[in-house]
Amino acid sequence: MTNTSVLRWLCLMGISMVMCMLLAANFGAMPLSMRTLWRAPFSDMTWQIWINIRLPRVLLAVLLGMALAVSGAVMQGLFRNPLADPGLLGISSGAGLAVALSIIIPLGLPPLLALWLPSIAAFIGSLVVTLLIFSFSRMALGNLSRLLLVGIAINALCGAAVGVLSWLSNDQQLRQLALWGMGSLSAAQWPSLAVCAVLILPALMAIQLRARRLNLLQLGEEDAHYMGIDVKRTQRQLLVLSALLVGTAVAVSGIIGFVGLVVPHLMRFCLGSDHRWMLPGSALAGAILLLLADTLARTVVVPAEMPVGLLTSLLGGPWFLWLILRQPRGMNE
Amino acid sequence: MSDCLQARGLRFSHGSRALIDDVSLSLQPGEMVALIGPNGAGKSTLLRLLTGFLMPESGQCWLGDRPLNDWPREPLAQRRAVMRQQNSVSFPLPAADVVAMGRAPWPASQSKTVIDEVMHLTGSLELAKRDYRSLSGGEQQRVQLARVLAQLWHDDGPRGWLFLDEPTSALDLFWQQHSLRLLHRLTRNGRFSVCTVLHDLNLASLWSDRVLLLHQGKLVAEGAPQEVMNEDTLTRWYQAELDVVIKEGKGRPQIQLRA
Numbered sequence: 001m002t003n004t005s006v007l008r009w010l011c012l013m014g015i016s017m018v019m020c021m022l023l024a025a026n027f028g029a030m031p032l033s034m035r036t037l038w039r040a041p042f043s044d045m046t047w048q049i050w051i052n053i054r055l056p057r058v059l060l061a062v063l064l065g066m067a068l069a070v071s072g073a074v075m076q077g078l079f080r081n082p083l084a085d086p087g088l089l090g091i092s093s094g095a096g097l098a099v100a101l102s103i104i105i106p107l108g109l110p111p112l113l114a115l116w117l118p119s120i121a122a123f124i125g126s127l128v129v130t131l132l133i134f135s136f137s138r139m140a141l142g143n144l145s146r147l148l149l150v151g152i153a154i155n156a157l158c159g160a161a162v163g164v165l166s167w168l169s170n171d172q173q174l175r176q177l178a179l180w181g182m183g184s185l186s187a188a189q190w191p192s193l194a195v196c197a198v199l200i201l202p203a204l205m206a207i208q209l210r211a212r213r214l215n216l217l218q219l220g221e222e223d224a225h226y227m228g229i230d231v232k233r234t235q236r237q238l239l240v241l242s243a244l245l246v247g248t249a250v251a252v253s254g255i256i257g258f259v260g261l262v263v264p265h266l267m268r269f270c271l272g273s274d275h276r277w278m279l280p281g282s283a284l285a286g287a288i289l290l291l292l293a294d295t296l297a298r299t300v301v302v303p304a305e306m307p308v309g310l311l312t313s314l315l316g317g318p319w320f321l322w323l324i325l326r327q328p329r330g331m332n333e
Numbered sequence: 334m335s336d337c338l339q340a341r342g343l344r345f346s347h348g349s350r351a352l353i354d355d356v357s358l359s360l361q362p363g364e365m366v367a368l369i370g371p372n373g374a375g376k377s378t379l380l381r382l383l384t385g386f387l388m389p390e391s392g393q394c395w396l397g398d399r400p401l402n403d404w405p406r407e408p409l410a411q412r413r414a415v416m417r418q419q420n421s422v423s424f425p426l427p428a429a430d431v432v433a434m435g436r437a438p439w440p441a442s443q444s445k446t447v448i449d450e451v452m453h454l455t456g457s458l459e460l461a462k463r464d465y466r467s468l469s470g471g472e473q474q475r476v477q478l479a480r481v482l483a484q485l486w487h488d489d490g491p492r493g494w495l496f497l498d499e500p501t502s503a504l505d506l507f508w509q510q511h512s513l514r515l516l517h518r519l520t521r522n523g524r525f526s527v528c529t530v531l532h533d534l535n536l537a538s539l540w541s542d543r544v545l546l547l548h549q550g551k552l553v554a555e556g557a558p559q560e561v562m563n564e565d566t567l568t569r570w571y572q573a574e575l576d577v578v579i580k581e582g583k584g585r586p587q588i589q590l591r592a
Contacts, residue, residue: 076424080422080423080424081423082423082424212437215434216434216437218422218423218424218426219420219422219431219434220417220420220421222386222415222417223415223417223420225386226384226386226410226413226414226415227410227414227434227435227437227438227484228406228407228409228410228411228437228438229406229437230406268424268425272425272426272427272430273424273425273426273430274430
């Protein structure tokens with residue numbers, strides 16, 4: 001695919017994303033059309049809803065969609081494996097366990113720090129699991145089925161640990177845990193959005209700067225080394241950056257699965273495997289996907305709300321199955 | 334001289350087994366050297382020591398006027414390239430993109446012409462748009478050869494040191510001849526040297542200026558093909574029954590196994 005047609009795709013996706021954002025901000029328990037907003041005075045309640053409820057939510061969906069899709073794309077590139085995904089490998093649940101710990105263990109932090117605490121905890125949790133999985137993959141255990149089994153084990157362990165924690169928790173903590181655990185964007189407010197933006201946007205930028213190096217790693221570590229890449233350092237940086245993305249996403253929204261698996265695949269199919277194009281493409285497509293899923297999640301069962309994590313899993317589960325069945329047989333050996 | 338590769342007293346072991354045992358060698362600019370030896374002799378390990386992927390336990394490699402470890406990454410990548418036995422890619426990637434990866438250490442401006450030229454030279458131009466994963470083993474080797482040539486391509490053609498590990502293992506007769514002729518011809522510019530592991534002794538004999546015979550981590554014979562490839566030496570180190578034939582006037586020994 002030529003660079004111009006890739007650019008055209010990216011522009012198209014950018015425009016669709018902005019349009020989806022405008023549309024999504026109008027949908028909800030109370031439909032707000034652009035026209036109503038235009039007519040209403042700024043002090044009107046409709047504006048209050050739009051600015052303090054709809055807009056942060058839409059922006060959060062965009063940010064998290066980008067974070068999840070790009071972290072998936074980076075993991076697949078690093079592991080050189082199309083089935084690597086933060087959720088399947090247990091990285092999200094590692095982050096989840098850390099967040100649960102931060103909810104249960106009383107630290108008595110000042111409010112400003114308390115705002116950052118879940119993100120920091122989730123980052124540490126996801127980083128620990130990422131490094132663990134990566135060292136597994138570099139040992140002789142590096143084949144696909146082993147890797148996924150390790151992911152299953154980590155998922156099970158973290159799930160059990162979260163279970164123990166919720167059993168130990170008091171009523172208020174339990175409620176907080178349960179709400180967070182369902183995978184929803186309902187926590188969207190300007191302060192948490194700001195925390196996300198400060199962590200996610202620089203990480204996305206830093207990853208984009210390493211896209212070329214990620215391309216070279218596709219020939220294998222040894223060849224990348226011969227082509228002048230500091231392999232260990234690049235891998236370490238990319239792992240930390242994608243753990244940061246996953247951790248931040250999990251901290252605000254709980255575990256939203258499969259975005260990181262589905263989107264990079266679609267983008268490789270549309271834009272090719274060159275990470276310089278595929279990463280921004282994944283960011284845009286991830287934003288659109290999560291935006292649509294979240295809008296659906298909060299409008300289908302009005303006035304209640306469905307956890308968006310449920311929706312993405314409904315969409316992603318069959319996709320994952322199809323991917324596994326489609327794998328050439330040799331892949332597992 | 335400044336464009337010479339020198340290795341002195343290289344040693345490398347795995348556990349208690351010495352894989353490379355006190356190997357010293359040099360590679361002159363404009364020279365094509367074949368590294369031969371029986372299975373498990375340590376050829377690939379030696380290649381990895383010479384290219385800086387592995388650190389020797391003792392001894393040192395010099396590339397030009399400084400030790401291999403002192404070279405900054407990019408200038409080193411512009412002077413030294415390596416083609417390994419196998420490459421696998423997990424994602425769909427056009428062959429031309431694989432070749433373009435060889436230009437990673439270079440600014441982008443002239444890469445397009447270089448890529449076209451090396452793909453033309455290696456006969457991989459017709460494969461340019463195909464998915465690398467769908468290519469046959471031999472086609473993949475042609476693409477990889479184009480990639481490593483692209484990496485060493487300076488304004489005036491290839492420069493520096495190219496290391497290859499069995500670059501012809503999957504090639505048919507035509508492409509064996511084509512690729513080795515190409516490498517041999519490129520070294521004649523006097524600025525480019527090739528060090529290649531070859532299993533096929535006849536190919537090694539036909540195109541190399543010098544042959545290095547490795548056996549259990551030691552360099553046991555070294556010299557022009559005519560000197561190294563005689564019945565005594567080969568039978569001794571390979572333990573195979575063979576005849577060495579030299580066609581009159583050609584001067585390059587060819588090896589035939591006895592039935």
